[in-house]
Amino acid sequence: MSGAALRIEDRDSFVLATLDRPEKRNAIDLDLIAALHELCATLEAVPRTLVLQGAGANFAAGADIAQLRERRADDARAGINTRAFMRVHALPMPVIAVLDGYALGGGAELAYSADIRVGTHALHIGNPETGLGIIAAAGATWRLRELVGEGLAAEMLLAGRVLTGEEAHAAGLITHLLPNGDDALAVAITIAERIAKLDPAATQASKRVLRAPRNAHPEIDLAEQAVLFDSPEKERRMTAFLNRKQQR
Structure with missing residues (x-):
């Protein structure tokens, strides 16, 4: 375009x-x-x-x-x-x-x-x-x-x-x-x-939380984190991190 x-x-x-x-x-x-x-x-x-x-x-x-x-x-x-x-x-x-x-x-x-x-x-x-x-x-x-x-x-x-x-x-x-x-x-x-290179879902969630009004915290942080905690991408990235750490 x-x-x-x-x-x-x-x-x-x-x-x-x-x-x-x-x-x-x-x-x-x-x-x-x-x-x-x-x-x-x-x-x-x-x-x-x-x-x-x-x-x-x-x-x-x-x-x-x-x-x-x-x-x-x-x-x-x-x-x-x-x-x-x-x-x-x-x-x-x-x-x-x-x-x-x-x-x-x-x-x-x-x-x-x-x-x-x-x-x-x-x-x-x-x-x-x-x-x-x-x-x-x-x-x-x-x-x-x-x-x-x-x-x-x-x-x-x-x-x-x-x-x-x-x-x-x-x-x-x-x-x-x-x-x-x-x-x-x-x-x-x-x-x-x-x-x-970062997780797009986590980046987008971070931007939403960063732009939220002060009185929305910490509830908005916890709600966004709850979604990410159950995401397959979080599991994949953390497993890869732990595997790299074990190989050092």
């Missing part, structure tokens, strides 16, 4: 999706939103790890301002970008974002929807929406405080602070800081290949 706005590659152990509007710094338009929904439908039906990157030297410089300027109250209530990013966030298997260059506004919010973020020294990430007369309503206001803490989130959302790659790494917003996009993609691929 591929389209003009989003290029999809099947890499066996994961799916690589590239935002492909480099002439617009991969600005997020309606075609890209439609392509994200189509991709999510595929990954919901057949769960795979997703690696997201931007073509060229940027992840996504924001929403397409020309389209955004024409949106009105009903469009805001429809949550055009919001619903797509929530769907990405809710995918069964992990989502890894490779962040290079600009990841601003809607581009940053798409990045926040990932489970793991890998970035570069050239990264600039943040939410300058108030300078355009709107708010960051596609995930930043409720995800960013969990990712970087209340104080830094407030400065990014209320004062338009944009983080460099080094600052994003220090804040824990990205977990790896690399010299360039190729190196960042290589690290993301290594993580995706590591995930592919």
Whole structure:
């Protein structure tokens, strides 16, 4: 599956999706939103790890301002970008974002929807929406405080602070800081290949538990573990582990 706005590659152990509007710094338009929904439908039906990157030297410089300027109250209530990013966030298997260059506004919010973020020294990430007369309503206001803490989130959302790659790494917003996009993609691929070696059911259960609200614990953990404890894959993997240990 591929389209003009989003290029999809099947890499066996994961799916690589590239935002492909480099002439617009991969600005997020309606075609890209439609392509994200189509991709999510595929990954919901057949769960795979997703690696997201931007073509060229940027992840996504924001929403397409020309389209955004024409949106009105009903469009805001429809949550055009919001619903797509929530769907990405809710995918069964992990989502890894490779962040290079600009990841601003809607581009940053798409990045926040990932489970793991890998970035570069050239990264600039943040939410300058108030300078355009709107708010960051596609995930930043409720995800960013969990990712970087209340104080830094407030400065990014209320004062338009944009983080460099080094600052994003220090804040824990990205977990790896690399010299360039190729190196960042290589690290993301290594993580995706590591995930592919793990039990998919256990990985999906871990993601559900990780995303659950605090008041759902420990009941949700115990319920998920109960299912896994009776799984043939748990028996197979633990038996193989014990056999390897005996052979040492």
